[in-house]
Amino acid sequence: MGVLKNHFTDFSKYFPVWERLTPAQRARISENMIFRSVSKGTVVHNGSMDCLGLLMVRSGQLRAYILSEGGREVTLYRLFPMDICLFSASCIMHSIQFELVIETEKDTELWIIPAEVYKSIMEESAPVANYTNEIMASRFSEVIWLIEQIMWKSLDKRIAAFLLEEASLEHTNQLKVTHEMIANHLGTHREVVTRMLRYFQSEGMVKLSRGTIELTGKEKLESLSAE
Amino acid sequence: MGVLKNHFTDFSKYFPVWERLTPAQRARISENMIFRSVSKGTVVHNGSMDCLGLLMVRSGQLRAYILSEGGREVTLYRLFPMDICLFSASCIMHSIQFELVIETEKDTELWIIPAEVYKSIMEESAPVANYTNEIMASRFSEVIWLIEQIMWKSLDKRIAAFLLEEASLEHTNQLKVTHEMIANHLGTHREVVTRMLRYFQSEGMVKLSRGTIELTGKEKLESLSAE
Numbered sequence: 001m002g003v004l005k006n007h008f009t010d011f012s013k014y015f016p017v018w019e020r021l022t023p024a025q026r027a028r029i030s031e032n033m034i035f036r037s038v039s040k041g042t043v044v045h046n047g048s049m050d051c052l053g054l055l056m057v058r059s060g061q062l063r064a065y066i067l068s069e070g071g072r073e074v075t076l077y078r079l080f081p082m083d084i085c086l087f088s089a090s091c092i093m094h095s096i097q098f099e100l101v102i103e104t105e106k107d108t109e110l111w112i113i114p115a116e117v118y119k120s121i122m123e124e125s126a127p128v129a130n131y132t133n134e135i136m137a138s139r140f141s142e143v144i145w146l147i148e149q150i151m152w153k154s155l156d157k158r159i160a161a162f163l164l165e166e167a168s169l170e171h172t173n174q175l176k177v178t179h180e181m182i183a184n185h186l187g188t189h190r191e192v193v194t195r196m197l198r199y200f201q202s203e204g205m206v207k208l209s210r211g212t213i214e215l216t217g218k219e220k221l222e223s224l225s226a227e
Numbered sequence: 228m229g230v231l232k233n234h235f236t237d238f239s240k241y242f243p244v245w246e247r248l249t250p251a252q253r254a255r256i257s258e259n260m261i262f263r264s265v266s267k268g269t270v271v272h273n274g275s276m277d278c279l280g281l282l283m284v285r286s287g288q289l290r291a292y293i294l295s296e297g298g299r300e301v302t303l304y305r306l307f308p309m310d311i312c313l314f315s316a317s318c319i320m321h322s323i324q325f326e327l328v329i330e331t332e333k334d335t336e337l338w339i340i341p342a343e344v345y346k347s348i349m350e351e352s353a354p355v356a357n358y359t360n361e362i363m364a365s366r367f368s369e370v371i372w373l374i375e376q377i378m379w380k381s382l383d384k385r386i387a388a389f390l391l392e393e394a395s396l397e398h399t400n401q402l403k404v405t406h407e408m409i410a411n412h413l414g415t416h417r418e419v420v421t422r423m424l425r426y427f428q429s430e431g432m433v434k435l436s437r438g439t440i441e442l443t444g445k446e447k448l449e450s451l452s453a454e
Contacts, residue, residue, distance in 0.1 A: 066371065068379040076374075095364035098371040122357065129356030130349065136363050137322035143370055144293065144325040147303075150377055151414045152295040187378045 011111060014056045014082055020127040028121065034112040038104050044088060047099040051091035053114040057083045060108025061169070064100050065184070074187030076100070077142040086135045092119040150187070158186055159196050161225035163206070163215060173215040238338060241283045241309060247354040255348065261339040265331050271315060274326035278318035280341040284310045287335025288396070291327050292411070301414030303327070304369040313362045319346040377414070385413055386423050388452035390433070390442060400442040 011033075012018040018026070035058075038044060044062070045052055055062075062079040064087065079085055079102075090096040092115055122128045149158055162185060166175050179193045186193075197213065200206045205217040205224075215221065238260070239245040245253070262285075265271060271289070272279055282289075289306040291314065306312055306329075317323040319342055349355045376385055389412060393402050406420045413420075424440065427433045432444040432451075442448065 066375060066378075068375070070379070072379065074374070074378050076371075093361055093364045095361045095368060097365070097368040100371075122353075122360075124353055126349075126351055126353040126356050129353050129360060133349075133356060133360050133363065134320055134322045136360065136367065137320045138324070140363065140367055140370070141322060141324040143367070143374070144303075144327075147301070147370070147374060147377070148293060148295070150374070151293075151301050152297070152299065 011056075014058065014111065015084075017125075017127045017131045021121070021125065025121050025125065025128075028117055029113055032114050032117045034114070036110055036112060038108045038110065040104055040107050042104045042108075043101060044104065044110075045085075045090075045100065045102040047101065048090055048096070050088070051115045052088050053112045054089045054118045055079075055085035055102075056111040056113075057081050057085070058109040058111065060104060060110070061106040062102055062104050062108060063185075064102045066099065067101060072187060073101075073184040074146075075185040076146060077139060078105070084135050086132065086139065089113075089115040089118055091115055092122065155186070155188060155192065156196055156199075157225050157227055159193065159200075160205075160221045162186060163213065164218065164221055164225060167215055167218070173218070175213045175215070176211060177213060178211065238283075241285065241338065242311075244352075244354045244358040248348070248352065252348050252352060252355075255344055256340055259341050259344045261341070263337055263339060265335045265337065267331050267334050269331045269335075270328060271331065271337075272312075272317075272327065272329040274328065275317055275323070277315070278342045279315050280339045281316045281345045282306075282312035282329075283338040283340075284308050284312070285336040285338065287331060287337070288333040289329055289331050289335060290412075291329045293326065294328055299414060300328075300411040301373075302412040303373060304366060305332070311362050313359065313366065316340075316342040316345055318342055319349065382413070382415060382419065383423055383426075384452050384454055386420065386427075387432075387448045389413060390440065391445065391448055391452060394442055394445070400445070402440045402442070403438060404440060405438070 021029070038060075044055070057079050059081050062085065063075050064077055064079070064085070065073045065075045067073055085102060087096065087100050088102055090100070122132055159182065162182060163175065166177060167173055179197065180190045183190045183193045197206060197208055200221075201208050203217070203220065205215070205220045207214040207216050248256070265287075271282065284306050286308050289312065290302050291304055291306070291312070292300045292302045294300055312329060314323065314327050315329055317327070349359055386409065389409060390402065393404060394400055406424065407417045409420045410417045424433060424435055427448075428435050430444070430447065432442070432447045434441040434443050
């Protein structure tokens with residue numbers, strides 16, 4: 001528990017309902033909470049058989065995605081520092097009937113409140129249950145946004161938006177991202193991404209080299225993605 | 228309130244946490260609840276400016292859909308008797324950041340718990356807040372299912388599944404549904420639906436006539452939709 005204690009002081013900033021818990025509830029969380037460092041590329045939750053618990057992201061980045069039978073992926077949303085991951089505790093609600101994979105995209109530090117601990121507190125505490133509601137509603141909003149993108153936006157605009165988002169997250173215009181990774185985020189095939197990136201290159205928006213996509217025309221990408 | 232009183236006795240069946248409310252909470256709901264008959268084709272909720280309240284469906288059928296700027300629609304899910312519509316009370320949660328339209332597909336009877344009444348009870352009652360969580364989680368599951376359909380299933384399979392669902396809901400193989408309506412459910416264009424239905428007709432799966440689609444080859448439709 002040494003690691004936990006070191007980080008515990010700033011935990012309450014990451015869990016806003018902390019102030020509204022009873023002393024007994026706070027004790028139940030702090031005695032059971034786990035702090036963990038997870039390296040990039042680790043699957044922390046894989047479908048409804050897993051039920052680790054509520055994750056609070058201290059640093060790093062994760063993505064939540066679904067997987068087709070044929071192995072195709074599509075990213076539903078990403079999680080950043082201060083975000084809370086609810087669906088890694090999917091067993092706390094009967095009505096969560098879908099299979100999600102959650103994977104670290106960067107080296108990540110997180111707190112875990114074990115599922116059974118969180119569930120027992122949520123059942124007795126209206127503030128915690130309402131807070132859980134708000135977390136789910138914000139994931140719901142992201143997923144509806146995704147449906148709108150898939151339904152009404154063509155793939156060129158979605159790829160442009162993805163490249164700009166990556167550049168902003170990584171603070172660089174030299175993206176270390178493969179065509180396969182982009183396809184997996186957007187739920188399409190690598191070949192389709194490659195074809196589109198070559199078109200972007202011919203328009204001066206990007207420069208392609210092995211393992212790197214350099215954004216050379218951000219204004220053009222921005223106006224394309226905003227169309 | 229005459230109409231309300233007549234129907235009030237069986238209300239608690241439709242609202243399973245009723246038994247776990249305090250007498251004061253029950254009184255607050257029964258004094259403020261509204262019973263309403265709404266005819267087919269009525270928009271009962273239109274985006275985040277509306278905040279009618281929690282709807283409980285006594286009879287009839289509704290659909291929840293999103294709308295593109297260009298006026299295209301896609302159905303997110305449907306509501307049937309005993310279902311509860313949460314997003315018609317979208318103002319009860321800050322994090323609900325999307326615009327949904329909810330419309331009756333049949334003549335519908337429903338109870339309405341006004342949004343501010345529901346919100347005040349949800350804030351003080353853990354059972355009600357957790358029940359709200361379960362409702363949202365089941366809508367979330369339906370929406371993830373929809374994303375899977377859109378991403379991994381071709382349109383022929385989605386149209387076949389839609390026709391079979393309609394036949395099952397209406398208890399008839401003679402569907403009174405226009406090509407435009409199918410397009411609006413599935414988020415595509417009328418022309419695309421017409422082309423696919425003509426192909427289905429050439430394969431003996433349906434028979435098309437003005438205003439009617441007759442299902443003549445349900446086994447073929449079933450095996451197509453299950454592929």
